[in-house]
Amino acid sequence: MRSSQRPRAGWGLKAGAVAVVLFLHVPLAFIVLYAFSSDAKTFSFPPPGLTTRWFGIAFARQDIRDALGLSLEVAAVSTLVAMVLGTLAAAAVWRSRFFGREAISLLLILPIALPGIITGISLRSALGLLDMPFSFWTIVIGHATFCVVVVYNNVLARFRRSSFAQIEASMDLGANGWQTLRYVILPSIATALLAGGMLAFALSFDEVIVTTFTAGQQSTLPIWMLTELVRPRQRPVTNVVAVFVITVTFLPILAAFYLSRDTHEVAGSGK
Amino acid sequence: MSSAAQGALGALPAPGPLQRLSNALYLHPRLLLLLLLTPPLLWLGVIYLGSLFSLLLQSFFYIDEFSGVVVREFSLATYHQLFTLANFDIILRTSAMAAVVSVAAAALAFPLAYYMVRYASTRMKALLYLGVMLPLWSSYLVRVYSWKLILAKEGILTWLAEQLHLTWLLDAVLALPVIGGPSLSTSDIGTFLVFLYVWLPFMILPVVAALERVPRSLIEASADLGAHPGETFRKVIWPLALPGVVAGSIFTFSLTLGDYIIPGIVGSSHPVIGQAVYAHQGTAGNVPLAAALTIVPIAIMAVYLSVAKRLGAFDAL
Numbered sequence: 001m002r003s004s005q006r007p008r009a010g011w012g013l014k015a016g017a018v019a020v021v022l023f024l025h026v027p028l029a030f031i032v033l034y035a036f037s038s039d040a041k042t043f044s045f046p047p048p049g050l051t052t053r054w055f056g057i058a059f060a061r062q063d064i065r066d067a068l069g070l071s072l073e074v075a076a077v078s079t080l081v082a083m084v085l086g087t088l089a090a091a092a093v094w095r096s097r098f099f100g101r102e103a104i105s106l107l108l109i110l111p112i113a114l115p116g117i118i119t120g121i122s123l124r125s126a127l128g129l130l131d132m133p134f135s136f137w138t139i140v141i142g143h144a145t146f147c148v149v150v151v152y153n154n155v156l157a158r159f160r161r162s163s164f165a166q167i168e169a170s171m172d173l174g175a176n177g178w179q180t181l182r183y184v185i186l187p188s189i190a191t192a193l194l195a196g197g198m199l200a201f202a203l204s205f206d207e208v209i210v211t212t213f214t215a216g217q218q219s220t221l222p223i224w225m226l227t228e229l230v231r232p233r234q235r236p237v238t239n240v241v242a243v244f245v246i247t248v249t250f251l252p253i254l255a256a257f258y259l260s261r262d263t264h265e266v267a268g269s270g271k
Numbered sequence: 272m273s274s275a276a277q278g279a280l281g282a283l284p285a286p287g288p289l290q291r292l293s294n295a296l297y298l299h300p301r302l303l304l305l306l307l308l309t310p311p312l313l314w315l316g317v318i319y320l321g322s323l324f325s326l327l328l329q330s331f332f333y334i335d336e337f338s339g340v341v342v343r344e345f346s347l348a349t350y351h352q353l354f355t356l357a358n359f360d361i362i363l364r365t366s367a368m369a370a371v372v373s374v375a376a377a378a379l380a381f382p383l384a385y386y387m388v389r390y391a392s393t394r395m396k397a398l399l400y401l402g403v404m405l406p407l408w409s410s411y412l413v414r415v416y417s418w419k420l421i422l423a424k425e426g427i428l429t430w431l432a433e434q435l436h437l438t439w440l441l442d443a444v445l446a447l448p449v450i451g452g453p454s455l456s457t458s459d460i461g462t463f464l465v466f467l468y469v470w471l472p473f474m475i476l477p478v479v480a481a482l483e484r485v486p487r488s489l490i491e492a493s494a495d496l497g498a499h500p501g502e503t504f505r506k507v508i509w510p511l512a513l514p515g516v517v518a519g520s521i522f523t524f525s526l527t528l529g530d531y532i533i534p535g536i537v538g539s540s541h542p543v544i545g546q547a548v549y550a551h552q553g554t555a556g557n558v559p560l561a562a563a564l565t566i567v568p569i570a571i572m573a574v575y576l577s578v579a580k581r582l583g584a585f586d587a588l
Contacts, residue, residue: 008390009386009389009390013382013385013386013390014386016382016383016386017382017383017385017386017387017399020379020380020382020383020471020475021383021399021402023379023468023471024402024403024406024468024471024472025402025405025406027414027417027418027420027421027468028406028409028413028414028417030417030420030421030427031413031416031417031420034420042423042425043419043420043423043425043426044425044426045425045426045427045429045430046430081314084310085310085311085314085315086311088307088308088310088311089307089308089311091307092304092307092308092311095300096300096304098304104308104311104312107312107315107316107319107320108311108315110315110319111315111319113525114525114529114569114572115525115526115528115529115530115545115568116529116530117529117530117531117545117548117549117565118323118326118529118565118568118569119319119322121326121548121552121561121562121565122319122322122323122325122326123318123322124552125322125325125326125329125552125558125562126318126321126322126325126326128558129325129329141318144314145314145315145318145319148311148314148315171297176287176289176290176292176293176294177289177292177293177294177296177297178289178293180293199408202408203408206409206410206411206412208411208412208532209530209531209532212549222410222411222412225412225413225416226412226532229412229415229416229419229536230535230536238416242410242412242413242416242417245410245412245413246409246410246413249408249409249410250405250409253404253405253408253409254401254405257401257404
């Protein structure tokens with residue numbers, strides 16, 4: 001152990017850390033590479049040639065456009081539901097002590113802590129018992145259920161850092177509850193709410209396991225991809241969609257990270 | 272805010288209905304609490320817990336062997352079926368995979384986490400943090416897919432082995448009994464690699480959190496008292512970081528136990544619990560057996576969590 005101000009890592013440790021980071025990121029680079037491969041039949045490496053024509057073909061496909069549209073709609077509605085429910089739950093847990101307070105956190109985390117297949121098959125068996133047909137809304141029900149917790153975590157972390165005295169001051173100065181909510185509470189949780197919402201959106205946009213149980217005949221983009229992975233029909237098109245999905249999910253995550261970077265609780269550490 | 276406050280001050284003499292309502296809520300925090308809690312509790316309590324309960328209920332139904340129709344009567348027959356050799360084998364293999372993935376993830380997470388906490392500059396640390404977070408939140412399916420490209424018979428790994436004249440090694444690994452297979456993407460080794468890749472960030476984050484809580488002074492004291500770095504690691508750092516490793520393993524273990532997509536895309540023909548559940552509830556129409564099979568990972572996780580709690584893993588989450 002060295003005694004200098006900031007100790008320097010040994011070569012072994014450094015190499016290990018670099019290797020792990022590479023392990024996490026290099027595989028995604030291959031997808032980008034293969035999206036430009038001119039080889040349509042196999043995954044041969046190195047690619048025989050490079051081309052951009054698959055992008056045009058992929059974006060012209062109606063089934064992909066439909067799946068993308070459905071995914072965006074489901075993610076938007078689920079995020080909205082999760083933002084409302086998550087904020088309400090966070091506000092309730094923040095200041096009050098009540099019977100079963102600990103159980104609420106557990107209840108909210110459960111849908112994401114239990115393997116997706118359990119959430120999925122439970123919802124399906126409940127839909128079966130109730131004779132409910134699959135629809136857009138059955139997908140949303142599943143997604144909103146596991147999205148609540150990310151909004152809840154982010155908003156609660158922000159609540160815990162803000163002072164209740166602000167709210168008391170606002171009320172003392174004569175603002176009513178609505179005004180306090182509009183001008184004091186919402187501005188102070190806005191970025192946390194936004195970060196939570198973005199993570200919820202990314203989570204829903206990408207979800208596949210629960211969706212396979214609640215979607216029926218419709219296919220979201222991940223479901224479309226799953227069918228392609230199990231029974232590949234046109235590999236280059238799948239590669240292009242994969243690149244597209246990487247881009248679409250990276251942006252909200254980077255934004256959420258940026259929004260919550262100055263807080264101690266970093267968005268997403270609780271996925 | 273100040274203009275709003277002044278506006279409200281002007282209205283002080285005669286409180287409007289909104290004002291009176293907000294006053295009432297402010298003065299009766301229990302009422303406010305009830306209003307806040309009802310929507311989320313209704314959603315999760317009724318929809319989610321209700322569904323879980325209906326699943327539990329169905330696991331006590333059984334399927335009539337002749338007609339193939341689900342009989343809605345209480346019975347333990349379905350649970351009895353879990354102990355047939357085939358089902359028991361599935362449970363055992365899946366648990367073994369989950370355990371191996373967890374251990375490997377801990378081994379990979381530790382060096383990176385240790386570097387992040389002890390040596391990285393603030394800027395570097397934030398960058399590494401993002402580097403762990405991005406894969407965690409990016410598309411699960413896409414990440415699985417990337418390994419299909421890598422592990423394919425004509426893919427990069429085979430090419431690399433050829434370039435390095437190590438094809439014999441790859442063939443030797445694939446020839447191993449049980450875990451080997453015709454190619455990496457159709458063997459259990461492939462499944463293991465994908466699981467490890469996909470769940471690794473879940474291990475890194477809690478280990479980082481746990482290591483951050485190891486006081487620097489303890490490490491210095493250990494060194495001052497003459498301990499070799501290896502000894503300091505074994506006797507000071509590792510015991511203090513253990514709760515974080517256990518917390519991470521909760522995720523890696525549970526996620527591996529319940530996954531059915533990855534082994535379907537990359538892996539051998541032996542099913543895991545998740546695939547068996549999916550097959551039973553779908554094509555076979557045996558929802559009770561599927562339900563009973565999902566109770567298995569829940570039960571394993573319940574035991575796991577109670578042990579983890581004793582080891583202090585929940586404080587590290």
